[in-house]
Amino acid sequence: MKRIITMTVLNRPGVLNRITNLFSKRNYNIESISVGLTEQEGVSRITCVVHVENDGMVEQITKQLNKQIDVLKVADISDQAIVARELILMKVPVLPHNRAEIYSIIEPFRASVIDVSKDSIIIQLTGETEKIEAFIDLIKPYGIRELARTGTTAFPRGNQRTGQQKSFSFV
């Protein structure tokens, strides 16, 4: 099963190496990892998407991460109400005869075209992984020339209503 783990870390030399090393050392399967600065100086946020076989394994992962000296806080937020987003850039060949067709797919996904050239366009799309996957599937028949994904980054929502279905996301 897929779990989303987020953590804040002290931005010291080698910290990312320590985290990724831990995943390979303990034989954890990592799908994506995204890193960036936060509102606090010297603190970064890392979001990992991991595949685990059972709950015990994800508990081990969070404990091992917590043990790292530079890790300030770790949480497995998969069961919380969260907002999770990923951004992709995709270069697609566009010919006069299918241009309108491709644009008609882009529009309902609220993706945007951020570069246009004679025979290709670059599409930017943000959303949850499922939405991204669906979009990629739809575009695939037109031939994807290049694809870059940032990996998921996520936050727990401001309001955590327990016992409720996972809330849907706006945008």
Next chain:
Amino acid sequence: MEAALKETKANTSEVTGADLLISALEKENVEVIFGYPGGAVLPIYDKLYDSKILHVLPRHEQGGIHAAEGYARISGKPGVVIATSGPGATNIITGIADAMMDSLPLVVFTGQVATGVIGTDAFQEADILGITTPITKYNYQIRDIKDIPRIIKEAFYIATSGRPGPVVIDFPKDLAAGVSAEPVEEEIYLPGYQPTTEPNFLQVRKLSEAVSRAKRPVILAGAGILHAKASSVLKEFAEQQNLHVVHTLLGLGGFPANHELFLGMAGMHGCYAANMALYNCDLLINIGARFDDRLTGNLKHFAPKATVAHIDIDPAEIGKNVPTQIPVVGDAGEALRQLLRVGASPPQQEEWKETLAAWKKDFPYHYENSEVLKPQKVMELLYEKTAGEAIVVTDVGQHQMWAAQYYQLQQADRWVTSGGLGTMGFGLPASIGAQLADPTACVVAVLGDGGFQMSTQELAVIAEFKLPIKIAILNNKALGMVRQWQEIFYKERYSHSKNPVQPSFVKLAEAYGIRGFEINSEAEAHLVLNEVLHDKEPVLLDFRVDGAENVYPMIAPGKGIHEMVGVKK
């Protein structure tokens, strides 16, 4: 001329990075450094020349770090190591990994090429930060001279607090020689590191209630007892609740071996009573052990009927290998003191006690004595003739298991062995550190002929410092444990496990100015041990033991803890 002289004076009065290092070590009350000089650490060694800290020069960096491990194990203080960049640093990797596995506090300084050439594959450059990341509790590379005091202070704090471990500080040469333009920083800043020492009282109470209810309880005590200096409170608790105690290999000495509540060591070569207690118990109280696979055997058959309680300072160890119903995160000593204070009523376990007593009496470790000198006999003699009071240091292999089985340790911190990593070549240098940590103790280094030859060169250090170490080689002219496995699991195909050529160990010792004896029989062993054990001089004893002897009992790989072979009939 005068101007030049003035300039030198001005320079010497300035505080360099190396000065900051030495004064930080002095502040930490470091007594001894195990180090090996080289290009990248020359500025540090120049300052060490004037320092009062004892410096021990091993004859190979690996010997230096194992000596530091032995020192840390016996003194309870962090072992300090210096190695130069590149090959110096890579030569200590085994020791760092060993210390990580066995939770020994080390502060290791590696030289590094100058900051300007890092990343250019400069002479003697190696990415030590990258290499040591998975085998250190933490590591640093100094990037600014003003950080040196803070980093060293943090390193000592991290190495010794919580679950101890090795910390590496990579020290570029130019920063050791350079002078800080800014005021130095000394305040430690580790907001992400707050080890829990005080256990949660509700959890302790839950454990206490489980003890009262248990019908077949047993304590499994690991090295956490030793790190927490909790052996006396463990004894108090075991006696208060009338609980039997089983040790891991690394925990030996934490509970006195001659105590009536002691069952022995558990695990692959543990004794029958201890392993059967773990298999049949209904409450397993693990205090500071990490359920290593050499202890548990096949996890499916490990303590299958038991409620498992686990006290550990490292929360990541709880539930890692064995599902745990009562987790207690904290210092072993604190937890035991709280348990004592709760003072619940001891469990009703008459039947269990009878069973345990019978197992202990009927199935002790055993071997058949013969004309040929038996390695087990040697360990028994060493035990008797040192009254069980020696510091026993071992290498890795058959002799290590025989030492664990037959040398009945009565006190804590008298046992130095490489458990988790199982590092051959560990024993001889580790005994150097152990002796330096306790100069008046009788230190016995029990080694195999294979492991001894991995670090023979350290005899020079023993001779240089006149360390009165008794080096006992159980010489079976083979890599005994490998040979044993080949005999049992590989149809006696002894692939490269027998040493066809061996030097005379006695002459080798004499070449270093150390007395040596070859011992071929029990009678000779008596005579020689009586003569040399109380000497204030080093001695090498080459015990020519039966090469066909195997370590038993044994749990074959994949088997359960109750499926021992070679138990006394």
